[in-house]
Amino acid sequence: MCYSAQVCEAYDEYCDIFGADIDIETFSQLYGMKIEDSRIKTPPALDAAFEADQRAEMLQIREAILQHKAQQVAKLGQEIVDQRERLAKAELSLQKKLTKKASEDQRIATNKIERAQEKLADLHRTDTKNGDARMYPGYYVPVLIMENGRKLVRPMRYQCRIAGSPESYDTRFPGTYNARMDNLDGFWRRQFGYTHGVAIVTAFYEHVVAANGERVVLEFKPITKKNMYVACLWSHWTAPGKQDLYSFAFITDEPPPEVLAAGHDRCIIPLKLQNVDAWLDPDPKDLDSLYDILDDRERPYYENSLAV
Numbered sequence: 416m417c418y419s420a421q422v423c424e425a426y427d428e429y430c431d432i433f434g435a436d437i438d439i440e441t442f443s444q445l446y447g448m449k450i451e452d453s454r455i456k457t458p459p460a461l462d463a464a465f466e467a468d469q470r471a472e473m474l475q476i477r478e479a480i481l482q483h484k485a486q487q488v489a490k491l492g493q494e495i496v497d498q499r500e501r502l503a504k505a506e507l508s509l510q511k512k513l514t515k516k517a518s519e520d521q522r523i524a525t526n527k528i529e530r531a532q533e534k535l536a537d538l539h540r541t542d543t544k545n546g547d548a549r550m551y552p553g554y555y556v557p558v559l560i561m562e563n564g565r566k567l568v569r570p571m572r573y574q575c576r577i578a579g580s581p582e583s584y585d586t587r588f589p590g591t592y593n594a595r596m597d598n599l600d601g602f603w604r605r606q607f608g609y610t611h612g613v614a615i616v617t618a619f620y621e622h623v624v625a626a627n628g629e630r631v632v633l634e635f636k637p638i639t640k641k642n643m644y645v646a647c648l649w650s651h652w653t654a655p656g657k658q659d660l661y662s663f664a665f666i667t668d669e670p671p672p673e674v675l676a677a678g679h680d681r682c683i684i685p686l687k688l689q690n691v692d693a694w695l696d697p698d699p700k701d702l703d704s705l706y707d708i709l710d711d712r713e714r715p716y717y718e719n720s721l722a723v
């Protein structure tokens with residue numbers, strides 16, 4: 416399963432290549448929700464892209480990002496103050512008598528201070544890192560969809576909650592960030608042929624077992640270095656008194672030989688550029704044509720390396 420991927424944070428690329436519009440309203444709602452709910456995650460590269468976008472229509476998003484960042488800075492600053500107090504008390508206690516509790520407090524406080532300082536430094540840095548565009552299940556990223564004949568770039572959560580399901584669906588089916596191709600007209604029948612999307616991806620990551628038996632994470636990238644237009648299914652979940660949720664899953668299939676040889680048994684499906692429009696506007700009465708699009712995929716050779 417594709418548990419993580421490097422997404423294209425430049426939402427304008429979706430617009431330039433596919434003639435799509437940015438769903439500014441939904442992006443604004445998402446970043447407004449982040450201020451109230453720290454569990455909502457977005458890739459740092461996406462935040463940076465909005466911060467750098469000086470168009471007037473992006474003002475509300477920029478302000479929400481800055482407000483959320485200020486909240487995080489304040490929270491981490493208070494954490495450092497609290498843990499320094501805890502550390503001082505532990506060290507004072509250890510000067511008088513060696514106890515297990517004081518030793519544990521000293522260790523925990525030291526580790527928490529270091530982690531908080533690292534997070535603070537990360538919030539303040541202006542350079543970019545390779546992992547800034549990396550997403551994990553639960554992260555919100557741009558997805559290209561077709562809605563009422565109009566192409567839109569909308570933020571969606573990477574883990575699909577099918578419309579009509581209870582919120583507990585997320586924990587009952589934690590693997591719904593991937594949709595197996597051999598189960599599209601089964602488990603995913605309410606999405607396949609109805610709600611299709613595309614995410615621009617530059618790399619994907621998998622847990623594999625190395626030759627020495629160690630479990631490691633590998634980064635897989637097309638040897639061509641070209642972006643991949645990965646096939647997705649999505650759903651719009653609603654419930655009384657709850658915030659609407661747009662969420663999606665990558666479609667996965669049997670892997671090419673080089674991915675299998677590296678130790679993984681699934682792979683995302685990059686579409687050919689000329690097939691994207693047909694994929695985004697599916698006919699539920701002609702599933703065979705949709706399977707043909709998935710079969711007629713790009714088949715790059717994937718080189719791999721240890722993820723950093």
